[in-house]
Amino acid sequence: MRAPLAEITTSRDGDRAVVRVRGEIDMSNGDQFTAAVHDAAAQGAAAQDAGPPARTVVVDLSSTTYFASAGLAALVSGANRCAADGVVFQVVAPPRSAPRRVVELTRLHEVFPVLDALPDSTTGPRAAAEHGLR
Numbered sequence: 001m002r003a004p005l006a007e008i009t010t011s012r013d014g015d016r017a018v019v020r021v022r023g024e025i026d027m028s029n030g031d032q033f034t035a036a037v038h039d040a041a042a043q044g045a046a047a048q049d050a051g052p053p054a055r056t057v058v059v060d061l062s063s064t065t066y067f068a069s070a071g072l073a074a075l076v077s078g079a080n081r082c083a084a085d086g087v088v089f090q091v092v093a094p095p096r097s098a099p100r101r102v103v104e105l106t107r108l109h110e111v112f113p114v115l116d117a118l119p120d121s122t123t124g125p126r127a128a129a130e131h132g133l134r
Contacts (some may be wrong), residue, residue, distance in 0.1 A: 002115050005029050008036045016056035017043040018118070022063040030070025031043070037078035042086060056088040061099040071099070074105060079112045087127050 017040035025033050043054040045102030059075065061067065075091060082089035090113045093100035103109050 005066075006033070007030045008033055008063075010036050010040050010053065012043070015054055016058055017041075017054040018058045018060055018061045020063070024053075024066035025064060025071035027064065027070045028067040030068070030074060032079050033071060034074040034077065038081060040088075041078050041081040041085065054087065057082050058090045058092060058115075058118065060092040061097070062092055062094055062099070062118065064093075064099045068097040072102065072108065075103070075108065075112070090115055092107065093114075 005027055006021050006025055008029075009020050011018050011020070019036050019040045021033065024054055036084065037057075037059060040059075042058045044059075057078065059078065064071075072132070079089045091099075092110070092115045093103055094116055100114065108114075
């Protein structure tokens, strides 16, 4: 049996939902990644048992080693869903990482914010922007 290409987890951190990917995203697991991004976006649209709605969805690609078009499609659809619901959508992709290169090549960094690192939950995304994290 072949090991999965990626570990995809979703968690809540205060008023934000964070989707983390460790490994590779390609067409074999793109649907799983899309579902995780959409689930996080849905947390922003309605209150959950775990607390109030998420006001921000962060997709953390810091530990992603390969990022194909299936991943880009998930980001675009997640960003669109968040925009329709008034939820902030952000992507974390360190400089010179595989996901960052693909996002910049496709110019998606002009569509949604791409941060170098995950903002501290105590300071939030607004403070990260003030400190030049992009």
